[in-house]
Amino acid sequence: MSEKVLLSIDNVTMRFGGLAAVSEVNIHVDKGELVGLIGPNGAGKTTLFNLMTGVYTPTEGDVSFDGSRLNGRKPFEIVGSGMARTFQNIRLFKALTALENVKIAANIHRQASLFDVVLRTPHLLKLDGELDAFSRDLLQQMDLADVADVRSSDLSYGLQRRLEIARALATKPKLLLLDEPAAGMNPQEKAQLMGLIRQIRERFSLTILLIEHDMKLVMGICERIYVLE
Amino acid sequence: MQAFLQTLIYGVETGAIYALIALGYTMVYGVLRLINFAHGDVYMIGAFVGFYACTQWLPFKDLSQHPEAAAVNIALALITLFLSMLLCALLGITIERFAYRPLRNGFRNADAHFWGFVIALPVTAFVGAMSTTKRQGALLFAGVVIGFIMRPVMAHLTKRIKPSSSRLNALITAIGVSLILENGGINVFGADPKFIPDILPKRQFSLLGVEFNSSRLIILIIAAILMAVLRYIVLYTRPGKAMRAISHDIDAAKLMGINTDRVISFTFALGASLAGAAGFMVAAFTNIKVVPLFGLQPGLKAFVAAVLGGAGNIPGAALGGLIMGVVESLVASRYPQWRDAVAFILLIVILLVRPAGLLGKNTAEKV
């Protein structure tokens, strides 16, 4: 396998009961690519995402990321190794503010024990300070700074989408998986989103895999496209 | 072997009762995803209706003095059975209307009025207890006055209350209703145990060395009939189909033009009437003590049975009830002190193996 390959899916099959949601799929994504994944409803696009991020373990076949096999690893471990995602139906932490949403994701690379937390040791205060600065900075970059302290459920739909991307970015991923990021957006918003995706790709030197129905958007930004049927 | 068979039969007898109560839990859970903690207390009310019907309201004859009155008593017992089913159904509808519907649709004016009156009730009783003459008229008057004062106060205080979707909230509300029925029962019926006298002739016979008792068999038969009727209603009638539709997707059902509130009321009525029937039968045919906490333990066990079989699944509830009854009976014959623990241990083990219960469908959350 070449050095360039970041993610590869080899002959993956997923069955629920007797039903095969995904069968014998092969995908590979190289470093720095922006790849699109399209297909009709029920083709198993989201299932594939779930297989990559560890929500499901494939019935057959292998998923490997950055040179290591992912089968059977827990979602939170996979995030730690550098793969973050957004959800088709927005899944923010609704009662928490935008800033808190980002902080939770950013917290992943930090080491603070329960002891530190409970006694509020200087170590913790320092880490908390850094985290706060990092998260606010990220929100700034995503044009979300002025809604940092707003409950995420009170945000507009477009902002919620953007916050979800910001939250995924906070885990400092190598590969970003976007599940229908443009769903429910009007053309103007979609154009904005396209700009945003390009922009973050540059800025964070990301590899991106995205699921989308809107062919215009997919054709517009993707370098390669997989079709799932 | 004979002893084992005998124990098994006893287990089935107990299990049938659990199953009848469990059906009410499971139907409500299927439709609303709500643990109706008050269900066990509806069962208690059924027993009390039976008690008052058998001792005061209806002209039952004492069989030890009038052995010829058996036929009359059987007819009266049937009337009592329907009476407790009817009254419990009404109670079930009331509970749903004023305690659970506000959780779904928000606290409306009518709810404020109802609860205003409910709060006024104990106050009225207190006024009644204070006045030495204990005149009924004065009592009623005071109740009406206090009720009228409470209503607008409540209505004013509770403007613009939004519905709540919290599960914990619904659970505490259900527990609250259960507490109201239990404590209200203590105030209204008194805490001293009451016993229903023998109203039906009893016969004891043995078959293959296994003892049978006629009154136990009656419970079994009636329970089986009621379950068959329930099955028919749920599978083949319009409201039954609507119930199933709601349990799949309440919002979609609403969009399809189903009057969900009415169907939910119907569900409660159905479940409550089964509990009422069970309450009356147990109190009258096994002659155990009727107290305001009559429904606590059976209610809990039946609920466990419902979860065991798969909450929301009707055959599951029946199966769960039977399993619970049999297992309890088997354990009780050897290690009676672990009887209650076994019910829960069984539940824990089964849920760990099959998180949705025995017959429940394991639906993973969609991502």
Next chain:
Amino acid sequence: MIQLRQKSSLFGALLLGVALFGIGCKDKEEAKPSGTGKTGETTDTASRGNTVTGDTIKIGEYGSLTGDNSTFGISTHRGIQLAIEETNAAGGINGKKLELISEDDNSKAEQAKTVVQKLVSNEKVIAVIGEVASSRSIMAAPVCQDAKVPMVSPSSTNPKVTAIGDYIFRVCFTDDFQAVVAAQFAWDQGYKNVAVFTDVKSDYSKAFGELFAKKFKTLGGKVAAEPTYQSGDVDFKAQLATIKGATPDAVLIPGYYTEVGTIARQAREVGLSVPLFGGDGWESDQLIPGAGIALEGCFFTNHFFSHDMTEPHILSFIAAFQKINPGKQPGALDALGYDAAKVIIEALKRAKSLDSVALRDAIAETKDYQGVAGKITLDANRNARKEAVLFKIVGKEFKIFKSYRPEQVGL
């Protein structure tokens, strides 16, 4: 949004305020009278017992007026009230009226302790009456002992209750005695092989069963089986079938009437037809309605009281009782509540001074007091040495069948 927030905070603050105000108010109110020589001294509440001040003599009662055992608490309360009212009608004690302060413990042990603290430290009662259930008496008795306020239990039969200290008394016999009587009786009846069916949730029942088995074995009998049940159960057939398998001559059920009726019925259902017998927990007018005809010819030991008795003092008790509670028949618990109150009242008359320490000494001297539930003499262990009676169930009546004095069973 902001408005809502303020509203809720205000609401919370208000609640907090009300709660604090409530607690604060009470403290001040209560603190004043006792705080005459306020500063410097540590609290004097519990060190020397309570003394009567003012025109009334306060007697405390705690009992299960609500909750699982409410029938016991209510019966006892009726008896106590009767004794207090009679005394007040007769002019009280040294011109002072008696005041009964009743507290409900909701049939819960932890509440029993709290309410007794309230009686002793807030109400400053001179004596405490209660409880029926031994488990609650055991929880509350140390409070009385520490405060040097005598406590008289009307019907806690567990030996441990009075062992807590020299301020704790009872006017009934103990389980050691009752169980031994039951064993002697069973032996005298010619039962050689007896099954014991105890309620594991009740300490009374467990102790009764164990003591019975011990005595019965020394007499030469055999315990056929010892299954258990839990009060609140409704189905006993599995255990009864086990008992039937052991083919006993009789079955001892040392439980409460709330289950005994059902057990008896189910015993007959599983084909167990031998006599059943039990203890004072059976005594209730609800026993027969619960059991139907299943208990015909069975026996139970009880306190020396029956409304069939024709001694004059019992007749006058029944008459007085029915004046207040028309249409009701007094039971042993009413009688024992009455006796407990009476023992205190008699002791008050004899006491050198009206404080709880002197009252204790006077209670301890109680000798040959003719109570309605038997003659009361308090022994060195502060227990009453009394007769026990065996009732036989005939139709709907309890008939006196036999009686045993402590000497007769070697105690």
Next chain:
Amino acid sequence: MRWLLGRIGVVVLTCAILLVANRLLIDNIKEYYISVLVLCGLYATLAVSLNLINGITGQFSIGHAGFYAVGAYVGGAWTMLMRPLVVKSLPILQTGTQLGDHLNLFIALVLGTVCAGLTGLLVGLPSLRLRGDYLAIVTLGFGEVIRIVILNMDVVGGPRGFTPITALVNDHGIPLVWVFGLLVVVVAFSRNLVKSAQGLKFLAVREDEIAADAMGVNTTRVKVTAFVIGSAFAGAAGVLYAHCQTGVNPDSFDMNTSITVTTMVVLGGTGSISGSLLAGIVLTALPELLRYDFIKDYRMVIFSTLLVVFMLTRPQGIFGHREIALPRFLRRLIRKKENAP
């Protein structure tokens, strides 16, 4: 270093405040009120600790009395059964002296807390597979099983209760210091947890488990941690309960107790620490304050009706997810005054 001094300062200050308050109280307050206060403190501790599981982490436990029972019985077992064996070789544990009493209580507290925490670990494991109502009923079941096991253990008295348990801190009012000391600890613990970014993990699990998982939160560990900590604190409360009451009875740990504590959490506002604290205190004190003759018979009906009405009309509890914090409250007050003219 400054930090350490600061922390020690806070601890010393808290102890001092508690001791002074205690001194003031015991001279002016009756034993009955002290025991009500003790109960208030214990129930508030229970409510705040359950809030860690139900409110902050969003799990659904209604079997808290089980852990409370484990603490009470383990603590009692140390004092009555184990200590007498150990004391021969360790004379410092002799009771009757100030040092010995407090040391013993401390040991009981540690043992009770650890055992309850371990039980919490056991009960927390199903939470990995079960959600919502199913988890609730399993925790309820565990609570009942614990009670039944105690009921069948003759060495701790079985149904007749575990009495007497020597009151190790016999001095008037000293229990208050321990009880409220524990309450301060549990409140501080919860508050620090929620305040740090680390603690946001717990809230994330409550809000959306799948998203939390996808954002790198080890949800399994978070849930089990919450269960262990919550039940450990309940165990600590149990130890103090057993020693303050000088005895325990299995009846004190039945389903009703669990439900009462759950009610406190919901009534206070699920997730709000101050709400649980307040509800714990008020709901314990209220029934005692309501012990007037006229309302006695009906107080339970009134209580339950009010509970339902409260749930229907203020479903978010007293505070909702919010906290009351004194500084913020004062600040707002000042700001309002400034705006007024």
